[in-house]
Amino acid sequence: MGLTPRTGTSRDGHPLSLSRAPSGDLARFVARFFILIIERPDDAVLEDFLLHETAYVRVPTEGRWETHVAGKWIAYEGPMIFGAQRKRFPVRCTGPIVAAGFALRPAAWLAFADRPAYLLADRLETIDGAWGEALRWACEDIRQTERTFDRLEQVVRERIAARNARIDPALERFEAISRLDPGRTVADIARELGMIPRRLDRHVRAHFGHPPKTVLRRSRFLDMAAVLRGLAVPDADDLAEERFYDASHLNREFRLFLDMPPNRFRKTPTLLFTPGLEVRQQRKLTDMAMEQAVPWVAPKLPRAAE
Known part of the structure; x- marks a missing residue:
């Protein structure tokens, strides 16, 4: 092809x-x-x-x-x-x-x-x-x-x-936590935002589409997928692998979200999933105000088609 x-x-x-x-x-x-x-x-x-x-x-x-x-x-x-x-x-x-x-x-x-x-x-x-x-x-x-x-x-x-x-500032705060610190518990986040967990669940579903636990779990998974794709953000994604207790845990998350094991993901080109994952990582760089060159982009290749 x-x-x-x-x-x-x-x-x-x-x-x-x-x-x-x-x-x-x-x-x-x-x-x-x-x-x-x-x-x-x-x-x-x-x-x-x-x-x-x-x-x-x-x-x-x-x-x-x-x-x-x-x-x-x-x-x-x-x-x-x-x-x-x-x-x-x-x-x-x-x-x-x-x-x-x-x-x-x-x-x-x-x-x-x-x-x-x-x-x-x-x-x-x-x-x-x-x-x-x-x-x-x-x-x-x-x-x-x-x-x-x-x-x-x-x-x-x-x-x-x-x-x-x-725009609700509490939901903005939840979004930031879910992307940059997704290892926290829902109860802990709810306390920080001054909400009971049930109210947080209702508001997150209405704006994010899924419950808080799903949002946090998916974020942890996407961090790990980015590491396996060579798209890790320096410092921010250093602990991604440590969030997965063992190989069976990692395998379970990949099967849940992508319906494939990690080894198959490593070997499978994903022409639509990977660009979306990379946009997510670009955003993380911006949020962290990193001024360095994007580490995963191939040098001397155009980033635009004019």
Whole structure:
């Protein structure tokens, strides 16, 4: 299968997205913007999966995309909003892999959706109407990457202004803990936030899509998956392996979230899961204000396709 990554490659040869942090006024609403361009023959078929800890908007502009639901492949087209995922979400693409979008900050869920996040967890829905048309416009010339990022920021900014949604600082704090210190217990976090665990559970489900224990457990797993993919953030992910008590524990988590053992994951290219995982790690670098070069990106390869 011939493929040409246009938006970056890791030192281990995995195709990556081009991503960037949002402007300051959008930082409480959007986790990160991304563009993924992998050139492939029109008849090339890829079956892979996604696993995202936050909801996100994805706008495919090329290729024919399908998801596996209730035992069959279902085609979709145009802008989509995906709920957060607690296990692998099967996706199939025929032709080039070309898409742009952004990850939502969970505390800002109501700036983008009308219903609680748990109603969209492990699912996706088409974005139509004026919001869908605005997203199509933003991504209509996706290979002009800087313009695409600027347009995405513009339409997101307009969406936020129109909805005027409030953000709960306690949920922002829970999000930070879940990403940077996911080994803590739910009871301990609830005490810090001044909530009883049941109330925390209700609020987290409404904005993150899953209960707090799932959010923390998935974060620990994704940290370890990033280490195995060579995407570890210095200092932040040094303890990732120590969170797993033994090989059987690690094997159990990989089977739960990805339905495969760790050794198989190491050997299996994941052209859709890996770029999403790398965007997560890029965000961690930004949150930690690390000024160094991204350690896993292959040198002397373009990060953009202009």
